[in-house]
Amino acid sequence: MMKFRFRRQGHDPQREKIKQDLFAFNKTVEHGFPNQPSALAYDPKLQLMAIGTKSGAIKVYGAPGVECTGLHKETATVTQLHFFPGQGRILSLLDDNTLHLWEIEQKEQCSHLEEVCSFMLPGRSGIESTSATRVTVLLPKLSCDLLAVGTEGGGVHFLDYLFAGSNILLLTTLFSSVPEEYKCGKSLGPVESLQEHPQHPDKILIGYSRGLVVLWDLQIFVVCVFLLQQLESLVWVRSGNSFVSSHSDGGYMVWPVSSSTPCTHEPVTSTIPYGPFPCKAVNKILWRTTESGAPLVLFSGGMPRASYGDRHCLTILQDSQHITLDFTSRVIDFFTIHCIDRDKEFDDPLALVVLLEEELVVIDLQTAGWPTIPSPYLAPLHSSAITCSYHISNVPTKLWDRVISAGQRQCHLQTHTNWPICGGKNLAPSPKQQELLLTGHEDGTVRFWDASGVSLRPLYKLSTANIFQTDCDHNDSLTQAGEEDWPPFRKVGCFDPYSDDPRLGIQKICLCKYSGKLLVAGTAGQVIVLYLCDEKSDHMIDVATVDLLQDREGFTWKGHDRLPPKSSSVPFAPGFQPVVLVQCMPPAAVTAVTLHAEWNLIAFGTSHGFGLFDYHRRSPVLARCTLHPNDSLAMEGPLSRVKSLKKSLRQSFRRIRKSRVSGKKCALWLAEQDAEVTPVQRRIEPRSADDSLSGVVRCLCFADTFLRDGTHHGPTMWAGTNSGCVYAYALDVPSQDKFSEQSVEALLGKEIQLMHRAPVVSIAVLDGRGNPLPEPYEVSRDLAKAPDMQGSHSVLIASEEQFKVFMLPRVSAKTKFKLTAHEGCRVRKVALVNFSSVASEDYSENGLVCLTNLGDIHVFSIPALRPQVRYDCIRKEDISGIASCVFTKTGQGFYLISPSEYERFSLSARVITKPLCQLDVDRPHDPSELSPLSSPALDSPNSSADITLDTTGELTVEDVKDFLV
C-alpha cells in the first residue's frame, strides 16, 4: 500500500550529467590550530614546519597557502617529528613506539603527505620488558643517509632511512668506569639526547638522562666522556668547540670540547638563571651565536618553583637583555630559524617559533624588543571558546577594506618582518570573491576572519564586553600592578580560555554586508546593533528593554540576571561601534536573530518569545510570547538540568545501597542482570504541544512578499518555534524619508501550526520562479536580479522532520518532503545554496542543503523538493561538529572538528577552496644510492643486525669488546 509513496525519479542520464556538473563532495582544508599538538619539526632547507598531534595527524606548513596533511593509521600520539632536511621526508615517532616515514608527494597541483613505511624496534621476547627498546630520541643525520635512534635501554641504533638494517651501539665499556649514580641498573639508562656535531658529521653527542654525556665518533670510535647532572637537553654551539646542557635543577652549563683534551669535567660556565631558590627543569635549550656579539640563549622552563612554577615560560637571554615570554598554555617545543650555510660563522637567528598547546607564537629576533610576528595561518580560533559562526559570501570591497583598516589599527607592537616560514609555492589562484567568517566567542567577542582562501587569516576583533558593567573590569589593572619587575615577564599569545562572565557569550550574529550594520546577540538576552564607523567615538548607547512574556502570568525566571549596561559614555575604536542595546526580559539566551538594514528593523527570539525593534527610531514594534502554558522548563533558565541531576544522583545512591546490601559479587551479577532486563528503550509518542521548551524561537526571517493578498506585496516577518508553529506578520514600513516620523507597525497575518509539531529550523520565501529572495539592498543597488514579483510567491518551511513549500498568500501546501519519515534522520541545519555548474559558467541551480543528525548532507531541488545527492560528512557521534556547521551561499561549508579547528568542505563541483601548492623536494629516488648502513665503522663482524638486535637489554663483556675495540 505504500508503494505510491516512492515515486522514484527515473534515471534520466541527462539529469545525472547535470548533477555531476553541479555537485561534488570534498573535504578540502582544515582551518585553525591543530587540536592537542604534541610534536614540532622544522626543515631549514625546504623551510617547512611540521606539527604532529595527539590524534596521530601530521600537518606540514610552508608559505601561506602551502600546506599538506597526513594521518597515521593508528590513533596514537605523535611524540617526535623530524625532517630529513631537503628531502621532503618526515620521520615520526608515535607513543606506541613505532617509527613512520612520510614523503611529500606532488600530484598535479597538490602536495600530499604519504606514509612510506613503518618500523618498530624489535624487542627481546621473553622476560625482557619492551621498555629497553622504547625509543626516546631520534637523530636523522644531516647527510640524510643514517638515522640514529636512542632507546630507554641505553642503546643507540643506526638505521637507514627506510629502516632497513640496524646496528646497535652499546657503550658498555664505560659501564665499569662510570660512577654508580650515572647507571641505571645494568645499563646506562635512557638516552636523553642525540646531537650531531655541526662541523664533523661523524661525531655524535650522546646524552643519558642520568647525566653521562659521550662524544662518539663513528669513524674512529673515540669516546669522550662528560659527567653532568640529571640531563634535560643538549645543544651544540655552532663552532663545535663547545656544547650546552640544560638540567632538571633549572640551570644550564657550557662545556668545552677540543680535540687536544678529549675529556673534561669542568664546564666553562654554569648558571641557574632564576636561582637561587629551587627552580623547575630547563626542558630544552638553544644557543645561537650572533654576528653582533653575545650569543642568544633560549630556553623553556627553569622558573622558580615556588613563585612561578605554574607558568609556561620561555626565556630569551642576550647579554643584558632578558625577556621571559609568559604563555597561557604549555610549551610543546620550539626552534629558531637561522642561517644554515656552513660557511657562515654565525647562526644569526631570524625568528623564534614556539609551539604551544593552544597556539603558535613567532618572535622576531632581528628587531629590537623581540616583537611577535602575526601568523598568517594556524590562527587560534578558540582563543575563547567558539559559541557561534556566521559566514558572508561575496563581501563588497568597500566593507572589506573598512574591516581590514579597522583591524590594522587594533594591532600594536608588530613588526614589518615577513613570515619567516616560506617554503613551497602557493599555486592557488587569488580568490574571485572575498569571504568573511565571523565567529562569536564565550567572552563576548566577535572575530572576523578572511575565509577567502586556504589559510584563515584574522582581520578584526570586536568586543562587546565593554558596554556592560562586569566585575572583571578592574581586575586586569590589579594584576598588572601586582606583578614585580623581575622576572621580566611579557604576556604573549591570545589564548585565554577563562571567560569573565558567561553571560557575555555571543549566540547569534547577523551582518548586512552592504550597509555595514551588524547585529550581535548573546547569552543574557542582549541584542546589540552596531554600525561600522571609520572614526573613533565616545558615546552613550541607547538601551531598550523588551518584555517577551507579555504579561503572561505564573512564570518566574530562575536563570541569570541581565547584564547591566554602563550608564556613562564609552569610548570606541574605529570599527563596529555599538549604537543600540536591546535587552530581552526574561534575559534568556537569544536563539534567533535577523536584520533588515533597509527597513531599519531587527528581530530577535529567545525561549520565551520574539520581538521586533526599529533601531532607527529606537522603539520596539512588537513583542510576542510563544510560551505554552504548561511549559515550566522554559522559565528555569540555564540551570534546568538540576532536575535530572537530582534524579541521577538518587539513582546512583540507590545503586550504591543495593550493592552494599548484597555484597560485591551479587551487585555485579545484578548489574549484569539489569543490563539484560532493561536494554536501551525509546518511547514512541507523537510530539505534544506541551513538550518542554516548545516556545523556543528557532528562526526568524524578513521578506518582501505577498501575505495580505495575491496582488500586493509588502514587508513581512516570519518566526518559527520549537513546537512547529510559524507566525507571519505583515509589516507597515514607512518610506525612507519618513523613517523618523512614522513608526513601523506589525500585524499578525497568519499562524501556521505544523501538524507534526517538529521544531521549525528555517523559513525562507521563494519568488515566482522558485528562487530565494535577494538580500536587502541587493536589488536597490543593482547587485542582484530583481525577484519575480509577478508570479506567486511561496514560503519554504523546514522543520526538523520535513520540508514543505506553501503557496502565498493562501498558505496552501504545494510540495513537501518528509525526510524523517523516509530516512529516520532529523534536520539540523539547512541553507539555500546556489550551485553553479563546472560545465557552463552561466548555468546554476538553487538547492536546499540539509545537514542531519546523522551527519550526512542532502541536497534537494527547490521548489520541487526532489532529492538530488547525499553525502556522509560528519560522524553522527560528533554532536558539536554538527551543531557548529555553517553553509556558504555557494556550496561550501565549515564545521568544527575540534574546539580549535574548522573543517572546510564543498558540495559544489565548481566552488572549491583547497590547498594547491608545490614543494620542490630534492630526494634521491633510487634507493640503491643509499646503501643500507653506509657507515663502515659499524660493519664490524659481530654487529650485524640479527645478532645485535637481540642484545638490547642485557649486556655482556664480549659485546663491549666488539664495539669498543
Added chain:
Amino acid sequence: CLPMIRIPEANSLSFEAEYRRFALKKNGAGSFQEFYQLLQTIHRIPGVDVLLGYADIHGDLLPINNDDNFHKALSSANPLLRIIIQRRDEDEPVVFPTNSLQRRKKGLAGLRPSQQKNKPALLIGLPQDFRQISSIIDVDILPETHRRVRLHKHGTHKPLGFYIRDGVSVRVTPQGVEKVPGVFISRLVRGGLAESTGLLGVNDEILEVNGIDVAGKSLDQVTDMMVANSHNLIVTVKPANQRNNVVHRGSKASAGNGSAGSGGSALSHESAHSPASQTVSQCSNSNSVAEGDSDDDDTDLIIESDNLPSYTPHRSLANGNIHGNTPSSGVFGHRPLPQSVSLPSSSSLPTKTSSSQESMREDGNFITL
C-alpha cells in the same frame, strides 16, 4: 443552570442551518427520551425522525442515542454543549468515525435512535458508532507470519504507549541461519493505544514503518521515523506470538480487537487507501476544506488573522519606489481573505467555550486545509 445550544439542523436537501440556544438544568436533565422530545418541541418538528450528535472536547462528532451517551454528552458541556440535529436519511451510510466532524456532509443517517427507543432490549452500538483506533491491513499481500497494523492516533488523548529496543533477529537465508540486528517492541504502556488494540505485543519485531524497511537503521532512526509518522502510524511487525496469525488469505480477519471492532480486511483496505484521518479541528464549520492531497497525516493548521487590514497603498507606496513594481492604485476595502469564514463561536456566541481554545481563536478564523 446549564446553557445549551443547538446548532444547525442540516437538512440533507438544503443547507439551511438554524441555530438555537437554550438552557437546561444540569441535574434535572432526565432521560434521553425526554430530551429528544424536548428538542422536537423546541424546533417544532414533532414526529420527524432526526439524528442527534454532539461535538466532544476533541472535536469529534459523537452520537446521542441512549441515556448513557446523553449523560456523557451533558457532562462534557463546558458550559456550552453543541448538539447537531440532522434529519435521518436512509440512503446514506452512517459513520461516526474519527474526525467525523469533517465528514458531516455524509450525514448522520443510519442511526436509529427513534425506532429503538421503544424496544426494551439492551442497546448495542453498531461498529459505525465507534471511533476506529486500529486496523490490520494488507493481509492479502503480506506473508502470513507478518502483520501490518495501523494505529489511529487522531482524536484520542490516549498515548500511543509503546517502547522499542534493539535486539537480535534470526533470519533464515540460503546460507543458513543468520543473526542480524533488529528492532523490537520492548514495552506496552498500560491503557495505551498500542495495548488496547491487542495487535502489538512485547518482543514483536518491527520490520517496516509506514512502508519503509527498517533493516540497517539504528534504534534512534527507527524512533524518529515512528515519531514522524505517529499521527498515522503503520507498522509491519513479525509477532512474537505466531498463533494468532491470519491463516487464510482474504478471510475476514480481525485479530483480538474486540473493543475496537475493526471491521475486517475489506473495510480496512478501504480505510487504508482513503484519507481516513484528518485534522482534528476544534470547531465545526461546513466550509472546512479537506486537503486534496492523498497524503493524509499532516494537515497543518493555518490560522488567519481577522484583523489584518486590507492593503493600504499610501504606506506601501514608499516601498513601491524601491522595487518599482507596486501597482499604483490599490483596491480599497477589498477583503484579502475570501475564504475566511466567521465562526459560530465568535459571531453568535458571547461566551468562549474553553480557555485553551481561546488563545487560538482570539486572532481570528480557522481554515483547515
